[in-house]
Amino acid sequence: MIVSAASILLICLAVSIWLRSPRVGSRLIFVGGTILTMSQPETVDAMYIKDGVIQLVGSEADVLTASGGESEIINLEGATVMPGLIETHTHPIATALTGQAVDVSGFSHNSRAEIMATLKEASESYAPLGWVTAFGWDPILIDDLDPPTLAELDAISPDRPLFILTQMMHEAYANSAVMEAAGITRDTPDPAGGELVRDSNGNLTGVIREVNAIKMIVDAMPTPPAGIPDLLVNLQLGKYAQHGITTVGVLGPVGRIEEPLESLRMLGSDRSAPVRLIVYALPDQIGPSETPNVSGRFRLRGVKFWMDGSPFAGGAAWAEPYENTPLVRERLNLGVDHMAELNYTQDDFQERFAEFHRRGFQLAVHVQGERAIDAVLDAVESTLKEHPRKDHRHRLEHNALITETQLQRARALGVTVSFFIDHIYFYGEKLPQLIGEKRLERYMPLRTAIDTGHRVTLHTDSPGSPLGLWRAMRTAILRTPRGTNVPIGAQQQLTIVEALHAVTSHASWQLGLEDEVGTLEVGKHADLVVLSHNPTTIPVERLTEIEVLSTWINGQPVDVRPFSEGNFHLAWQALTMSLGFD
Structure with missing residues (x-):
């Protein structure tokens, strides 16, 4: 049976409405738990939020009086609230895309033989874009992990490009098919800030060092279907929110995506974006007339160098x-x-x-x-x-x-x-x-x-x-x-308090957001996280056992489901583009 585009659209709209994340009222009072302000006073019993902005923190009696009695009560039931965490240095595009690569990390392998077997299996399997890409090669975690030779990589994948990025992303390994696809020969000069490693005879070894040389390979990779990278990146932004992170410092938008800076600008400018994006672009991503953007959920703040x-x-x-x-x-x-x-x-x-x-x-x-x-x-x-x-x-x-x-x-x-x-x-x-x-x-x-x-x-x-x-x-x-x-x-x-400041108040200051987020104070955005335990009282050894119960931006809970409304719309856009719909 042929289903018309209009029918598909109606179905998708119905699903979209069903997927819509529940919202809370514009006037909220948090009570019934511990509220860590990361300011003074350090802890309070209650917090009043109106239109996404903190109006008062203090005793429950004072907050209830100030709110006028028309607010929605959020009973924490013993949970702890603190400012949303701030990740000052991360790479969401690279994280999203490497998550789709073949895993050769030391977190999931114990020997070189295991990794080479994984690569061989991957080279014999279907690769949607034709290349076999792997991520996580780590000679520090795996004792016998000598660098792969060009001959080894060519033997594993004689016809298809095989590209391996190390865990720290400052070195990579490529077979001959990759070099050919990238137009790299023994006569290709090293880029500034990068090295195409050669042997004593001047022949390429397949070892690629530093960001600008690795970029030569990444730029030659096939481009995923339109819309898919944006969806993958938005899913990754949701994972930050799942970790209690409300603001992300993007230190260099790197990864195989057509316009990485514009992709982040589009995703971050959406009012339903799961995190705030503070971006430090690469020098060649910034136009001659571009200036820092100082407002909104997406901000172009700086420039990244290595x-x-x-x-x-x-x-x-x-x-x-x-x-x-x-x-x-x-x-x-x-x-x-x-x-x-x-x-x-x-x-x-x-x-x-x-x-x-x-x-x-x-x-x-x-x-x-x-x-x-x-x-x-x-x-x-x-x-x-x-x-x-x-x-x-x-x-x-x-x-x-x-x-x-x-x-x-x-x-x-x-x-x-x-x-x-x-x-x-x-x-x-x-x-x-x-x-x-x-x-x-x-x-x-x-x-x-x-x-x-x-x-x-x-x-x-x-x-x-x-x-x-x-x-x-x-x-x-x-x-x-x-x-x-x-x-x-x-x-x-x-100390635990110093560590908490390092990912809240100090982090907001470093990103230029100290007047907006990072502490729970009057006049700031209600960006917060609800936790299963109080990090100042739980034994330090158990900090990683703390469960994030919910993450909030501007006084609204973030929808961290993979099938959130925002992700559904991106998936729909990718589908319509792939089908040629306008």
């Missing part, structure tokens, strides 16, 4: 060489006394940095090693002398081995810091083999950052590590790698 690479791919620009260990020599395939190069010359970076600084953007720069941090701070200092600008809040991201002197200098220059603390949880046991015991004690120096006057923030850099700010907070407090009870750099531990 000054060095990943510690776990040999790309971190330490002040001293990597350790001379089998892990460094054989697993990472690095030479003795390896020193990573910076992705930019000082003059080149200085020019780029100054351009966007003058235009009012907040710049966020990936830095792991001391040399990378010095290069960025030099650029900031030079730029501010020629183009003074108050309260710019430029950002240093990750900061694996930032020193106390550098933290002091950053503070004096008005530069902010955010830490990728998951390194300690997932890779802590292997870090001594990369940087030695002496440097290990100051890895991710959170306490030193606070002591030098910084408002520290934490992030998970998904898909660099799985979503999980509760895990990040627990790690910042305990500093123990998974499977152990021995802390790394115990003198750098945070």
Whole structure:
């Protein structure tokens, strides 16, 4: 039976109405639980919200009186309310798309043989777009994971492109079919900020290092059907909300999608968007007349640069060489006394940095090693002398081995810091083999950052590590790698309150939203999360057991169902485009 387009539309409209998420009234009172304001007073008994804005926090009696008796009562039944969590550094597009790739991670494999078998099976299976793409190659978590040779990859997939992205996304491996599809030959020059690794004879090895070189491959990948990437990304944004996250800092919209910045702009501008999106675009994604956008759920706030690479791919620009260990020599395939190069010359970076600084953007720069941090701070200092600008809040991201002197200098220059603390949880046991015991004690120096006057923030850099700010907070407090009870750099531990501020009030300040979100105070948006336990009283070891009961933006619950109304509309758009409907 042939069903007309009109019939399909009527059915879909009926389903859409059925899927519509329930809304609550415009006047709400939260009572019957603990309300953590992340401000003063620290805890209150009740909160009054009107039209999505917090009107009063305080005693139940005061709130009931102020509301005028016409509000909907939300009985928490012993649950805890706190400000919605803020993920300051993540990649929702990449997270959404790598979620569709073949999983070769150390979280699901125990040996190189298992991974190669997974790749072989994938190469013999149907791939909708013709390429076999895999994500999660991790020689740190898997002891015998030597880099794949070009011959190995060609043997696994002789005719179809096979592309593997490492867990930290700063190195990738490609077979000959990928090189051909991307138009890469032995004569292709390395891009600025990237390397097409060659052997001693100048032949390509299939190893691709750093973002700009990896982008050459990603740009050659087949484009998914129209509408599908937007749906996948919106589903991913819903997953952030499921984790209690209400605001997401997008640090570089990367991933195979036609117009990543415009896709985020479209999704984030929807009033039903599951999270607020604060975006730091890549330099080439920003037009010459574009300026920062300072209102709405979608905001283009800044520009993202990578000054060095990943510690776990040999790309971190330490002040001293990597350790001379089998892990460094054989697993990472690095030479003795390896020193990573910076992705930019000082003059080149200085020019780029100054351009966007003058235009009012907040710049966020990936830095792991001391040399990378010095290069960025030099650029900031030079730029501010020629183009003074108050309260710019430029950002240093990750900061694996930032020193106390550098933290002091950053503070004096008005530069902010955010830490990728998951390194300690997932890779802590292997870090001594990369940087030695002496440097290990100051890895991710959170306490030193606070002591030098910084408002520290934490992030998970998904898909660099799985979503999980509760895990990040627990790690910042305990500093123990998974499977152990021995802390790394115990003198750098945070308290639970400091960790909570790192993903709420301090995070909102770093993103320029301190007057709007991050605390539960009068006049701010009612962005909040309802939790099964009070994070200030539950044992720290059990923080990851806290269940998110609901997530709210502007005083309305976020619909986190995969088949939410917003996702249904995106799916319908993808279907109509694929069928050629106008």
